[in-house]
Amino acid sequence: MKNVIAIIPSRSGSKGVPDKNIKNILGRPLMAYSIKAALHSKLIDRVIVSTDSPEYAEIAINYGAEVPFLRPKEISQDDSTDLDFFKHAIEWMRINEGYIPEYFVHLRPTTPMRDPIIIDNAIDKLKNSDFTSLRSVHKMSESAYKAFEIEDDILSRIFGQGNDLDESNFSRQSYPTTYDANGYVDVVRSKLIMENNLLHGNRVLPFLTESTNEIDEKGDIDKVRYLLERNILNINKLFLKDD
Numbered sequence: 001m002k003n004v005i006a007i008i009p010s011r012s013g014s015k016g017v018p019d020k021n022i023k024n025i026l027g028r029p030l031m032a033y034s035i036k037a038a039l040h041s042k043l044i045d046r047v048i049v050s051t052d053s054p055e056y057a058e059i060a061i062n063y064g065a066e067v068p069f070l071r072p073k074e075i076s077q078d079d080s081t082d083l084d085f086f087k088h089a090i091e092w093m094r095i096n097e098g099y100i101p102e103y104f105v106h107l108r109p110t111t112p113m114r115d116p117i118i119i120d121n122a123i124d125k126l127k128n129s130d131f132t133s134l135r136s137v138h139k140m141s142e143s144a145y146k147a148f149e150i151e152d153d154i155l156s157r158i159f160g161q162g163n164d165l166d167e168s169n170f171s172r173q174s175y176p177t178t179y180d181a182n183g184y185v186d187v188v189r190s191k192l193i194m195e196n197n198l199l200h201g202n203r204v205l206p207f208l209t210e211s212t213n214e215i216d217e218k219g220d221i222d223k224v225r226y227l228l229e230r231n232i233l234n235i236n237k238l239f240l241k242d243d
Contacts, residue, residue: 002045004123006038006105008065009085011076012053016217021051021109022059023215025225026232028239030215031056032063033112033228036238039064040116043123044105050085052076068092082106083199090190100194103127106186110215113227115234119185122207126187132201133192136184138211143175182212 010021010031022029031049038047049060050071057067069092075084086104094100105123107114126134146168149158156163185207192201213224228235 003101004043004045004103004105005101006041006044006047006107007086007089008034008038008047008049008060008107008109009082010049010051010053010056010060010109011071011080012051012056013076013078015078017215017221020215022056023221025112025221026228026235029059029063030112031060031109033235033238034107034109034114035060035063035065037114037116037119038105038107040238041105041119041123042116043120045101048089050089068096083193083197086188086193086199087197090193100190102190104188104190106188108183108214111183111212112215112224113212113231113235114184116238118209122185122187125207126189126205129205130203131205132203133189133199134185134187134205134207135181135200136186136207136209136212137179138182138209140178140180144178145175179206179208182209183214184209184212 008031012019012021014020017023021031035047035049038044047065049057049065049067051057051060051067052071052073054070057070060067071085071088075088090100103123103126105119122134122136145159145161147158148155150156154163155165157165157168161167188199192198213220213227215221215224
């Protein structure tokens with residue numbers, strides 16, 4: 001039974017960068033990088049793109065992914081959650097294929113630089129643990145405790161630390177180390193989704209990676225393109241059969 005399924009969410013309604021999931025980056029649509037990384041994984045049994053767009057579906061299939069269903073528009077909006085499309089995929093597979101995989105590997109197309117070996121390491125770590133899920137993170141260059149918010153037009157330190165900003169000038173070693181969830185790879189258990197209506201749960205295994213670059217705004221595209229160009233030999237290996 002195919003027990004580890006990669007899900008690549010690729011809705012078509014992005015407003016910040018229109019059609020960002022199929023944006024041409026070095027001659028290939030953005031989501032193709034995530035598809036190929038998943039296909040080169042040794043532990044992923046199937047690669048599924050969850051999209052609401054027939055155009056996106058055709059592109060995904062051309063790069064080797066499966067698109068067995070189209071995601072309903074009502075769960076493909078700006079305020080739709082990751083849990084929404086996971087629950088939809090699980091229910092579709094239960095009804096139409098008669099089984100539900102134990103693990104889902106969540107690969108966001110907006111984070112194109114991935115090593116299949118690292119993806120497999122993440123899968124293996126969760127499978128050999130009793131954690132509720134796994135999320136990739138990287139260490140923040142500055143502790144989040146040194147950040148600010150604005151309250152009543154006054155600049156204040158976050159986490160209720162008050163508005164005495166001189167304390168924020170202490171060395172970074174004076175503050176707790178904090179981490180950013182980075183979208184490199186998340187691994188979730190279908191059982192947690194079905195039984196608890198939760199995607200990650202309360203015992204999440206941290207999986208440390210190098211800092212990643214994600215495309216959320218137009219300015220991110222040039223940065224990611226530059227980094228992909230610097231890593232072009234490894235990137236081309238993923239697409240070797242296509243080139």
